[in-house]
Amino acid sequence: MKNKIAPSILSADFGTFAQEVQKLEKAGADVVHIDVMDGHFVDNLTFGAGVVAAIRPVSNLFFDVHMMVEEPQKYVDEFAKAGADSMTVHVEATPHIHGTLQAIKKAGMKASVAINPGTSVELIKPVLSMVDMVLVMTVNPGFGGQAFIPEAIEKVAELAKLRTEKELDFEIEVDGGITDETISQALDAGANVFVAGSFVFKGNVTENIEKLRAKLD
Numbered sequence: 001m002k003n004k005i006a007p008s009i010l011s012a013d014f015g016t017f018a019q020e021v022q023k024l025e026k027a028g029a030d031v032v033h034i035d036v037m038d039g040h041f042v043d044n045l046t047f048g049a050g051v052v053a054a055i056r057p058v059s060n061l062f063f064d065v066h067m068m069v070e071e072p073q074k075y076v077d078e079f080a081k082a083g084a085d086s087m088t089v090h091v092e093a094t095p096h097i098h099g100t101l102q103a104i105k106k107a108g109m110k111a112s113v114a115i116n117p118g119t120s121v122e123l124i125k126p127v128l129s130m131v132d133m134v135l136v137m138t139v140n141p142g143f144g145g146q147a148f149i150p151e152a153i154e155k156v157a158e159l160a161k162l163r164t165e166k167e168l169d170f171e172i173e174v175d176g177g178i179t180d181e182t183i184s185q186a187l188d189a190g191a192n193v194f195v196a197g198s199f200v201f202k203g204n205v206t207e208n209i210e211k212l213r214a215k216l217d
């Protein structure tokens with residue numbers, strides 16, 4: 001599977017999202033990771049589909065929307081219309097994970113399920129055959145700039161093993177505390193999509209993306 005670098009605009013300048021996304025495209029990012037938070041599922045608020053619609057015309061990059069919201073099914077059509085390519089929903093956020101993933105696919109987006117550091121792979125086994133990606137959180141969701149939780153990586157290996165055994169083809173994304181030091185642990189365990197917010201946006205974006213890319217080659 002292709003290794004992809006997915007900078008999170010959570011650490012970008014909120015006043016100039018369009019320019020920040022263009023900067024990422026020039027710097028060689030593969031995906032734009034868009035963190036949506038509602039102040040209920042996590043103790044932070046970010047933005048909604050309006051921001052996706054605003055940056056869609058300036059970029060051809062793949063938009064990966066990470067929903068850290070309760071009742072994510074309410075927002076599926078709105079984000080699809082705004083131009084999201086993929087929507088990730090947390091299994092902890094809804095009792096209707098299967099139906100929500102179905103709705104995401106029906107709306108024409110790739111569907112992905114996320115698990116928090118305290119959630120086991122067991123909980124998402126029933127939906128693995130229907131997802132395009134699994135997001136393994138390597139920090140507790142809500143804020144950028146937190147320290148990587150190494151124990152979460154065991155779940156990446158578990159998912160990679162299950163994928164082979166069941167002949168499935170979902171991607172595995174890691175999110176939180178990814179740097180040029182922690183990325184190798186995630187890669188070795190079987191992840192192929194690497195979200196990085198603070199590491200990419202602190203200093204020179206192009207150089208930081210190159211530092212991550214160097215660890216993937």
Ligand SMILES: O=C(CO)[C@H](O)[C@H](O)COP(=O)(O)O
Pocket residue numbers: 008010011033035066068139140141142143144145146175176177178195196197198199
């Ligand atoms: O989902 C997230 C937080 O809930 C962010 O995507 C993640 O934290 C990225 O930021 P950093 O690389 O700074 O940890």
Ligand SMILES: [Fe+2]
Pocket residue numbers: 008033034035066175195
């Ligand atoms: Fe995220």
